[in-house]
Amino acid sequence: MCTETKTRDMTSLTTVTPSSIIWSDESEEGKRSNGWLYCGRYLLVILNVFFFVSEILLLVLGALLIGYGIWFLLVPANQNLMLLVASASTRYHCNISMYVIIAIGVCTMIFANVGCCGAASNSKCILGVFFLLLIVLLMGLITVIGLTVWLRFEIAADIQDNMSKTLMESYEGYNAVNQESVAWNALQRSFECCGVSATDGFLDYTRTSEKYPDGSRWYMAELGKDKPELWPSSCCRGELVITAENSACHDQQKPPEKLIYTGGCKPKVESFVNDSLLQASIIAATLVLIEVVHFATVKKLEGALNDGS
Template identity: 25%
Template sequence: MAGVSRCMKYSMFIFNFFFWVCGCIILGFSIWIRVSSTQQGVESSALAGVNLLIAVGAIIMILGFLGCCGAAKESRCMLMLFFIALLLILILQITGGILGAVYKPQVEEAFKLTLNASVSALQSTSEEYREYQEAFQKFEREEKCCGLVDGPKDWGAKFNEPSSNICKCEVEKPSPDLCIQYQNRYIYKKPCGEVIVQQIKDNLVIIMGIAFGLAVVEILGLVFSMSLYCQIGRK
């Protein structure tokens, strides 16, 4: 009877070790996005995709560990569980990509509604939103932007308070590209909504690159695990 190829066995082990590392990277990166988005005041409803990515990263870590154990112990049961779980994840990734492309207009509309709701929070005088308003002003200073959609108008009466430094252009020499003069003071020109949208697009490009690379890795994992499974069966 044919034995198990040591090359295939060790390749499967090494592959799954790197697969586990990929899970760690995805989990860490998605947690970083989640924490930074929360600090910027993005509503939790807009972070569903990031939460899903956190779950995916954790699952990949578990699968990597399962594949390593299956290869090391030559366990057909573990290898089959690894194969089935990996196949399901690949199918879900493809389905998610298709649904994302189909429902892109609805997602954009939902994001616009989120921005409008956030504008109401900026204008509110309730103590409930004070912490959010302070966090958003910090975001404005860091990203050199003002308001969400319509610049200083998003702040309503708060912008006109005598002690208000909202949107103040804190640079020595204000340039027309960065600052504009509004009501006898210089403020940042760009709405923060544009900054947030650009950040989301940049993050999506990274996520798409990770997802594509992960799909290639998953296909290799399916080939390795099934090949080793068959070899152990012929042993």
């Protein structure tokens, strides 16, 4: 009797109805589905955070491109420098390129705001538009890199002839007010150089040639004075320049290297121009890398949104 009771109890405990099996399977499947949903939401949050950080970088680098273009176009020293190192056609190309760089910078900042709106609203439509804008922006950035490389070659081809021409034909002296003279004086003081040639640029003012049999325009004017000077006062070392008529800088009894910067300006100017254009290339190249990352991030965001829906 006791044995039958125990057997009946064990049978009732181990009896599993079909409905309980279905309920158990649905529970495990539901948990698994919820787990994937939570993972998708976490992934969406991580992608959004990463997206916003990259958008901030886009805004900053876009602002740098705008600032670079404005700095190049509006700072008088830059325009004076370009007058000395580049031909009229090259200067025109430089100015057009700077306008293109500014436009790309503005587009970068606008597109970054569009991306932020898409990520904040989790809108697949806005993200799709942003993806197309990224393609346009990528083409523009590649154009910027190409322009800066091209300008470096153009300026390198012009710099020797243009610097020599402006020095020999247009420089009038330390107190002259024409643009070439002001530019040369500022250049020689800022870069601590004299003339054009790398090692003995200070001789360029008095050096004669078939084209310039009497030397530079400035030196021909000096020959009419009782004590002609051999170099302009803007070539003098800083501690010797007090006025344009400072005689200490023009003491011909002392070696020139004690009085003036004997090295020419061409190597320093060429390095400065190349470095400046290289900075624009680096900013654009960094933006290109961010754009590539954006492509992947936008696709991941769209995928996460599709999974979430």
